[in-house]
C-alpha cells in the first residue's frame with residue numbers, strides 16, 4: 001500500500017459533509033436559520049462557554065469571535081467527516097455511523113436551544129440523509145474489502161464533484177440568506193413621525209476635526225454585540241409584544257398597534273459592558289419608540305408598589321432573556337420600546353422589529369433586541385441569560401472617555417496636533433474632559449455640542465506637539481463631579497474602568 005492510500009476515503013467523507021451541510025443550511029434558511037447544524041452547534045458552544053473564556057474571546061477577537069467560532073466548528077466537523085470517509089473504505093456501516101453521530105449531535109443541540117420546536121430537527125435529518133447517501137455513493141464497493149487499486153477515472157469524478165459541491169454549498173447558503181431577508185419585509189415598514197420630536201442634532205466636531213467619531217453613529221457603523229450567529233426572521237404579521245407576569249392586566253400589541261401610539265424621539269448613546277477603556281463598543285443614535293412607562297401603565301404598573309415584581313424580564317423572539325431593574329425603568333429616565341434608529345426601521349442586526357433601549361444601563365441589562373415579551377417578575381423567581389453567568393444585575397454605565405485621533409502609535413508632525421474623541425456618562429452628562437501629556441498636569445479640553453445627558457460629548461484639544469515620543473491620556477468628569485477613575489477594572493462583571501493612554505511619535 002502507498003503511504004497515503006489509507007487516506008483515499010477522506011475526500012468522499014468531506015464531500016458527504018459539505019453537501020449534507022449545504023442542503024441543511026438551505027432548508028434552515030427557508031424554515032429556521034438557527035436550526036442549521038453548524039450554527040446550532042456553534043450557538044450551543046457560545047452558551048456553554050464559561051464567562052471568562054467568552055470575555056477573553058470578545059477581547060481577543062472582537063466581533064470576529066463569531067466567524068472564528070463557526071470556522072472552528074466547521075473544521076472539527078470536516079475532520080470527523082474525513083475520518084468517516086476513511087473508515088467507510090473498510091466498513092461503510094462504520095463510516096455512516098460517524099455521520100449519524102455528527103448529525104445527531106447537531107440535531108440534539110438545535111432542539112436544546114431555547115424556544116426550539118420539532119421543526120428544528122429537519123435540517124439535521126436532511127444532512128443525515130444527504131451525507132450518508134453521498135458517502136455510500138462515493139465509497140467504491142471494491143475498496144470496502146480493502147482490495148484492488150483506486151479507479152483513477154473515479155478519483156477524477158470525485159475531485160470535480162468536490163468542487164461542484166463547494167460551489168453549490170455557497171450558492172445554497174446565499175439563497176437561504178436572501179430568502180430570510182425577503183421574509184422580514186423591513187422595506188415595507190413606514191415609520192410615522194414622532195409626536196414628541198427631539199431637537200435637531202447640532203453639527204458635530206467631526207465636520208471640523210478629522211478623525212473624531214461622528215456625533216451620530218450611522219447604522220452601518222454601529223457596534224453589534226449579541227449571542228446570535230444568525231439574525232432572526234420575524235414575520236411582522238405574527239409578531240406580538242406581550243406584557244405579562246405580575247401585572248394588573250396582560251397587554252398584547254401588534255407592530256401596527258405600537259406604530260399607532262404616540263412615538264417619542266430620543267438621542268441615546270448605548271454602551272456594551274464588554275467595552276474596554278478606549279474600546280469600540282459604544283455608539284450614539286436617535287431612537288424612535290414608545291416610552292416603556294406608557295406600556296407598563298397599560299398593564300397597570302405605574303410605580304414600583306403596583307406590583308410585587310422587582311425586575312422586568314424581557315425575552316426575545318427566540319427565548320433569550322435580559323433583566324432590567326423595575327426601579328430603574330420607572331425612575332424617570334424613560335426607556336424606549338424602539339421601532340426606529342436614525343430615521344429608519346431598526347436594522348435586523350440591531351433588533352428589528354422592536355427593541356428596548358434603556359439610557360444609562362449597559363446593553364446587556366436594558367437593551368433587548370428582537371423583543372417579544374416583557375414579564376414583571378422577581379430576581380428570586382427568574383434569572384436572565386447574563387445573570388446566570390454571574391454578570392452584574394444592576395449595571396449603570398461608568399463615565400468614560402476615548403481618544404479617537406491621533407491613533408495609538410501614530411506618527412504626527414511637530415506643531416499643532418488635534419487630539420480629540422468622545423466621552424460619555426449617560427444619565428449624568430459630561431462636565432469636562434481633560435488631556436494629560438507625558439504625565440504632566442491635566443489640561444481642560446474644548447467640548448463639542450450638547451445633546452442631553454444620555455448622549456456622548458465630543459471633545460478636542462489643540463496640542464502644540466514637540467518632537468519625540470508623547471504619551472497622551474484622557475479623562476472625563478460627570479456633571480455631578482465624578483472624575484473618571486484611573487483604577488482599572490475588567491469588563492466582567494460590571495463594566496471596565498481606568499484611563500486610556502496612548503503613545504504617539506511626533507517628528
Ligand SMILES: Nc1nc2c(c(=O)[nH]1)N[C@H]1C(S)=C(S)[C@@H](COP(=O)(O)O)O[C@H]1N2
Pocket residue numbers: 222223224225226227228270271272273316320349350351362363364367368369370
Ligand atoms: N436579544 C438580544 N438582545 C441583546 C443582546 C443579545 O445577545 N440578544 N445583547 C445585548 C448587549 S450585550 C448589547 S451591548 C446590546 C448591543 O446592541 P447593538 O448590537 O444594537 O449595538 O444589545 C443587547 N441586546
Ligand SMILES: [Mo]
Pocket residue numbers: 225271272273274362363364
Ligand atoms: Mo453588551
